[in-house]
Amino acid sequence: MLKIENLQARIEEKEILKGINLEIKPGEVHAIMGPNGSGKSTLASVLAGREAYEVTGGSVDFLGKDLLELSPEDRAKEGLFLAFQYPVEIPGVSTTNFIKTAVNEKRKYQGLDPLDAAQFLRTMKEKMKLVQIDQSLLSRSLNEGFSGGEKKRNEIFQMAMLEPKLAILDETDSGLDIDALRIVANGVNELRSANNAFLVVTHYQRLLDYIVPDFVHVLYNGRIVRSGTKELALELEEKGYDFIKAEVEKETV
Amino acid sequence: MDVKTILQDTFTASSSAHSGLSAFQQESWTNFSNWGLPALKHEEWRYTRIRNLFTDKLIAGQHQLPTKETISSYMLPGLESSNSIIFVNGYFVPELSHIQDDESSLIIKSLDTASKDEDAPFVKQNLGHSARYHTDGINALNGAFAAGGVYMRVKKGKSLTAPVAIYHFSDSSNGLRFSQPRVLVNIEAGAQATVVEHYINLGSGDTLTNEVLEICTSQDAVLYYIKIQDEGNASSHTGTTHIRQLAKSLTHAVTITLSGKVVRNNLNMVMEAEHGESHMYGLYLLEGETLADNHTIVDNAMPHCYSNELYKGIMDGHSTGVFNGKIFVRKDAQKTNAYQSNKNILIGSNSAANTKPQLEIFADDVKCSHGCTIGKLDEDALFYLRARGISIENAQALLLHAFAMDILDQIKDEHVRAFADQLISKRLLFTI
Numbered sequence: 291m292l293k294i295e296n297l298q299a300r301i302e303e304k305e306i307l308k309g310i311n312l313e314i315k316p317g318e319v320h321a322i323m324g325p326n327g328s329g330k331s332t333l334a335s336v337l338a339g340r341e342a343y344e345v346t347g348g349s350v351d352f353l354g355k356d357l358l359e360l361s362p363e364d365r366a367k368e369g370l371f372l373a374f375q376y377p378v379e380i381p382g383v384s385t386t387n388f389i390k391t392a393v394n395e396k397r398k399y400q401g402l403d404p405l406d407a408a409q410f411l412r413t414m415k416e417k418m419k420l421v422q423i424d425q426s427l428l429s430r431s432l433n434e435g436f437s438g439g440e441k442k443r444n445e446i447f448q449m450a451m452l453e454p455k456l457a458i459l460d461e462t463d464s465g466l467d468i469d470a471l472r473i474v475a476n477g478v479n480e481l482r483s484a485n486n487a488f489l490v491v492t493h494y495q496r497l498l499d500y501i502v503p504d505f506v507h508v509l510y511n512g513r514i515v516r517s518g519t520k521e522l523a524l525e526l527e528e529k530g531y532d533f534i535k536a537e538v539e540k541e542t543v
Numbered sequence: 544m545d546v547k548t549i550l551q552d553t554f555t556a557s558s559s560a561h562s563g564l565s566a567f568q569q570e571s572w573t574n575f576s577n578w579g580l581p582a583l584k585h586e587e588w589r590y591t592r593i594r595n596l597f598t599d600k601l602i603a604g605q606h607q608l609p610t611k612e613t614i615s616s617y618m619l620p621g622l623e624s625s626n627s628i629i630f631v632n633g634y635f636v637p638e639l640s641h642i643q644d645d646e647s648s649l650i651i652k653s654l655d656t657a658s659k660d661e662d663a664p665f666v667k668q669n670l671g672h673s674a675r676y677h678t679d680g681i682n683a684l685n686g687a688f689a690a691g692g693v694y695m696r697v698k699k700g701k702s703l704t705a706p707v708a709i710y711h712f713s714d715s716s717n718g719l720r721f722s723q724p725r726v727l728v729n730i731e732a733g734a735q736a737t738v739v740e741h742y743i744n745l746g747s748g749d750t751l752t753n754e755v756l757e758i759c760t761s762q763d764a765v766l767y768y769i770k771i772q773d774e775g776n777a778s779s780h781t782g783t784t785h786i787r788q789l790a791k792s793l794t795h796a797v798t799i800t801l802s803g804k805v806v807r808n809n810l811n812m813v814m815e816a817e818h819g820e821s822h823m824y825g826l827y828l829l830e831g832e833t834l835a836d837n838h839t840i841v842d843n844a845m846p847h848c849y850s851n852e853l854y855k856g857i858m859d860g861h862s863t864g865v866f867n868g869k870i871f872v873r874k875d876a877q878k879t880n881a882y883q884s885n886k887n888i889l890i891g892s893n894s895a896a897n898t899k900p901q902l903e904i905f906a907d908d909v910k911c912s913h914g915c916t917i918g919k920l921d922e923d924a925l926f927y928l929r930a931r932g933i934s935i936e937n938a939q940a941l942l943l944h945a946f947a948m949d950i951l952d953q954i955k956d957e958h959v960r961a962f963a964d965q966l967i968s969k970r971l972l973f974t975i
Contacts (some may be wrong), residue, residue, distance in 0.1 A: 312659065338930050339871045339929075340926055341922075361924060361928050361935070362929040363930075363932050363938075366929070366930055366931055366932030371930075374927065376928075378921075378923050378927040380947025381945060382948045383941050383942070383944075387941075388587050388933075391937060391941065392928075392933050395934045396908070399932070431945075448931060452931065
């Protein structure tokens with residue numbers, strides 16, 4: 291589904307990704323872990339198409355298409371979804387109006403008719419249950435004045451509405467208490483299927499208790515330095531990132 | 544024939560010795576003759592060139608009237624049977640106008656008539672008050688043609704059942720049409736009214752409208768005023784809306800500018816009594832070569848008045864937005880609360896915004912604030928919308944619409960608000 295080869299990227303003059311290789315197949319859940327500043331969020335942003343980052347090398351194939359050639363909106367329409375670490379507050383645009391626009395633009399791209407008001411409402415109600423989000427929240431301005439937990443639940447709600455093939459969760463666990471974390475994780479688990487895939491970016495192992503990954507990768511200094519199964523996450527939790535740093539530095543000497 | 548001669552001839556032809564307005568008109572003409580049209584070196588006109596709009600091709604004076612059907616087709620949706628005042632080429636046309644409210648509530652008649660009947664004392668006392676704030680020739684020029692104007696009075700304690708819509712038709716089918724509508728409004732004590740103005744170019748030529756609207760509000764009166772300008776890019780406009788609060792009252796103005804060649808709006812709130820309250824909102828959504836210049840004045844003469852002002856601009860293409868907001872707090876106007884804000888978004892790489900707050904405070908116990916911003920659309924917000932599959936065009940439209948909503952929401956009348964929203968949404972090319 292997603293094949294990243296030797297991906298390199300920088301912001302302004304700073305090299306951040308220094309050759310990432312990663313392959314994700316349908317039905318898989320991959321976790322990317324790593325210390326602060328290792329490039330985790332950069333990877334998520336580059337995949338979603340944030341223009342502040344400049345790709346300086348490598349390639350990304352998404353379902354047979356050159357992902358890096360697509361605009362952010364076309365990436366989304368092709369089935370990529372980024373759950374933001376910091377969802378943006380947009381005064382004056384209601385979540386309902388926003389998500390309706392997004393869903394119908396995607397349907398248009400796929401050659402489908404737009405959902406009528408009744409169909410849209412039905413779908414929305416069904417997906418709202420998934421993340422226990424309230425109607426009143428959705429008629430308010432997008433994320434404006436939402437608590438941290440409400441923002442993250444709103445991200446997962448949008449994901450449910452857009453039904454992406456590949457969802458990237460960028461530090462979705464940050465700022466969540468355990469109840470909110472459970473709700474968010476539960477929403478993700480409900481959406482898991484043999485046809486879609488997830489890339490979970492996180493600093494802590496905590497989220498992976500609830501969203502159990504098939505593969506865990508450790509990102510350090512712009513490269514994936516370790517890959518393994520979910521046991522690798524537990525090892526990191528136990529030993530901390532310093533042991534990885536030490537090992538990597540030993541190898542490069 | 545040069546412009547001066549064209550105007551002189553029109554003035555001579557339209558002046559009547561029998562009118563109660565002739566002294567005012569003559570005085571205005573003399574002032575105009577002395578002052579001339581404002582040049583760029585005039586401090587109040589430094590961004591806005593209007594002299595070149597007055598060419599020797601200019602057509603002034605009343606001409607053929609449009610049909611009732613033509614008039615009807617331009618009515619604001621939902622206000623078709625509402626009170627309407629029809630101006631054609633700057634002249635009030637009673638036979639095309641319509642009074643819906645009962646005459647125990649609302650009087651509409653020509654300014655000329657009002658200058659001779661029971662309203663004569665009011666006219667004599669209040670007509671031309673705005674000239675004290677605009678000694679620049681353009682205001683005086685309108686005064687010289689006041690005989691074509693309209694007078695409106697909302698009677699004591701009456702609340703109008705429907706807005707009064709003023710439609711300004713300019714027929715440019717024979718070339719550059721020059722219109723000078725004049726309006727005098729008297730909102731008596733405890734009365735409430737909504738006044739909305741709209742401008743229509745009936746031909747494919749250029750138009751130039753020089754308007755003066757003067758409104759007085761009495762004790763506990765409430766006035767909602769909305770000016771919607773979308774006359775097209777062949778039209779220029781210089782207009783003054785001058786609102787005097789003769790006693791404690793509430794006035795609320797929304798000015799929306801969507802097109803034009805050169806547009807200059809003066810809006811004055813003169814707070815002459817204690818505990819007055821005024822609100823001023825403006826939205827200019829510009830593209831092409833349009834220049835829109837909003838000059839506002841809040842003049843606080845008495846204590847305990849409150850004013851709030853928010854103007855927002857979106858400039859695309861080569862357009863230019865100008866905002867100048869003056870707040871005077873005279874020495875007796877203690878406990879004044881006056882707030883002002885101007886926010887601009889530049890979309891076009893060749894667009895520009897000029898903004899200037901100007902506070903002149905002579906009292907020592909007041910709360911005044913002002914602020915202005917000029918920026919681009921929030922990149923993070925734009926990316927967030929695009930990352931959900933919304934095209935860059937629609938993402939921009941959503942954000943700009945949200946930016947404009949703050950002003951749109953201030954229009955209390957639902958029909959007028961829906962009309963303005965429809966014009967704005969159409970402009971933003973929202974395609975879903």
